Amino acid sequence: MVVGELAHERDVIIIGGGPGGYHAAIRAAQLGRSVTLVERNQLGGICLNKGCIPSKILTQAGEKLTSFQEGENWGLEGDAVSFNIKKLQQSKQKTIEQLRTGIEALCQANEIEILEGSAFFLAEDKVGLENGDKFDVFKFKDAIIATGGAPKKPQWLKENSERVLDIHSIADLGEIPGKLLVYGSDYIALEIGMAYQALGSEVTLILDEGKADFDFDQSICRELKRILKKKKINVVRNAAVIESHLQEESLALTVDSKGKKETVSATHLFVSTSIKPNTDQLGLNRIGVMQCESGFIKVDHQSRTSQNHIFAVGDVTEGPALALKAIKQGKTAAEAIAGMESESDFTFVPIVAHTEPPIASAGLTEAQALDLGYDMEIGHFPLTANGYSTLIGKKDGFIKVISNKENHVLLGIHMVGHGAVELISSGITAMEMAARDEDLIFPNYPHPSVNEGLLEAVEALKKQAIHLTPIKKKERLKV
Template sequence: MVVGELAYERDVIIIGGGPGGYHAAIRAAQLGRTVTLIERGQLGGVCLNKGCIPSKILTQAAEKAVSYQEAENWGFEAKAIHFNMKKLQEYKQKTVEQLRAGIEALCKANKVEIVEGSAFFLAEDKVGVENGEKYEVFRFKDAIIATGSTPVPPAWLQEKSERLLDTQSIANLNEIPEKLLVYGSDYIALEIGMAYQALGADVTLILDEGKAEFEFDQSICRELKRILKKKGLNVVRNVDVLELQLFEDNVSLILEAKGKTKTLSGTYLFSSASIKPNTDQLGLNRIGVEISTAGFIKVDHQCRTSRENIYAIGDVTEGPALAVKAIKQGKTAAEAIAGIASESDFRFIPVVAHTQPPIAGCGLTEEEAINLGYDIEIGQYPLSSNGYSTLIGKKDGFIKVISDKEKHVLLGFHMVGHGAVELISSGITALEMAARDEDLIFPHYPHPSMNEGLLEAVEALKKQAVHLPPGLIKERLKV
């Protein structure tokens, strides 16, 4: 086809079929737009095919391994079990394919056209799409860029090897490493490290960039130290990587701390790295879309770029690289195109880790609240005092609530323990509604349940927590 010979007319073009892209496509279709979704790889993007879903299948396997180890407490007696990584990989592939088929069916049901190929802007209202020798041109009224990101390894990690793994390849490992080195201080590094340790690997966590703690509230970091020590998981803090050494059957890191060097070796190295937005091949300079110095597309609260009819969502925009962000932005952009006064605000976006036990947080951390000038109160409730967590044998962890001492407005929620990923939604809702402590104390909570832990954490703000001795309440308030 000659360029410009024929351009197919569409209301909305969406480039990228990850969680943000397909949510945007379906929402726009619901609002009466004709939508074409362009994806050069597999529908569902990195999240479904290489990232979120595969990694959570791994962490679920780890959770089941931990549960099996605890089964004897419930009267189940059995000989040691054998873990078959090949079967887990088969289950992962089956699950991914099933979910991908579900997305395809939803797009079809909503009359979303799916086009395979790589898209790039020809003009501010036109894109070209290449797929092998096939070339098509689409003219649009509005477009949404949802092309995601690519992991960027640290400067010292530039070699390629099957023993060097990143966030998009770790879930494809076909064996449990004898020794696994995990580099990073974010939730992904912690998830991967704890999962493989639960499945039998000897794991060493190496916090990146000379850091001493993981990227959570300080109380969670203190609890993590205890939990990781209890599990026998090694953690190396306050070090810098000087050199990577790659061998046929192992990999080594030469580290420096306080002027001294040490070497750590493992059969594999996983690195949770920074990301680079996938914008290089889009031709954004051709249409004048403004980007940041780091290459991210600048957008407003409705995900609109510097071009009125072009939007951007997900990892290509500034902010946390989380699927929940992309999904919300996708819906926001679709609604903005339809003239709905929708917007995205990520002040209370949750960060969760599917670890053993899980971690979840939203709102301000204790340190952030203090640095912003708040006079704060803290209610912290140990799950060892909760009846339900005791009866199910999941007593590790706590629930922490941060409040403005003067106005009693809730500022942050931070949890580590069984059910934290689900329970954090109550905290998010409370923050979005600018709730006061009394708003969470008044309602009824199911008994027995982990939910009562949240109630007592808020009650601890007022020294009303029944299952905390008076001295412990005072101590928590001084944390």
């Protein structure tokens, strides 16, 4: 077939059926647009099939096994619990298929056309679609690029091996590593490290060069040091990998940490690094869509590219590689196409880790607030002082609130502890509304609950927290 011989007319074409793509498709259909969604693999994208969902099934397995092991505290007696990873993999696959079927049903209900294949731009208003030996051309009015990204391979990692895993393959591992090296300093590295430690692996975390700590507020990092030590997870900080050695049944990394060289060996290596946007095959140079030096597509607050009728969402755009970003951008792009004055704002984007205990953070860290020149007030409430945390046996962690001392507006909220992932939404809503401390002190909180920890963290700003021992006032110096 000659390119341009026949072009099928379409309204809105979306390239990529991950979280950003299918949310955009459904929202555009809700707003009356006719939508064609192109996906070359499986609906749900990497998030559903390889990333977010599979990894959270893994962390849930670790959390449930730990809970069983703590059963004696609740009077539960019986034989020791064993873990069968093959059954977990079967359950994981069943869950993924159920969720994917749900997405397919939603697309069908919204009369969204789904096409399989690889799409690329031929002109500013045309895409080509390859599916095996078949090739078609589609002319569109508006388009959304939602092709996601792929993990970058570190420069020091030259070899390929089944023992070296990334964020797309770690949840498919069919065995529990005897010794696992985790390279990275983000929330994913923590999730994977803690999950496999709970399932029986000996884990060492290697923070990459220039990283003395994890990517969280300093208070969370201090708490993590205690928790990781308690779990007997070794941490090598600020480590430059000099070379890697891969053998048939083992591997080793030689690292330089603060001038000290050491070799760390293991059976498996998990690497959590930045991602590269999947844009190379899109033909963006043909249509003048602007990209930054690293390849990410430049977009405005509506996810609009330099071409007014072409949008980009998710991991192909600059910013954190988070499904929530893709989802928000996807909806915003669909609404912009429909003529609505929508926009995305990621000032208070939450960063969460489904670790044990969970971590959740939004807004400014203490260091960031200091760099921006804020005169801060900090409220800190340990969950050891929360009644509900005590009765459920989940006392590790705290809730920290950062406030602007001048006007009492909340700047950041950081949590470690049971329920943190759910509770952070209350803090995000408050910060989005430019709430002051009194706005979180006034409402009623359920009792007993971890929610009361947020209340007392805010009350601690005013030294009014009931379950904190008062700090003795220093005697005033005589002038």
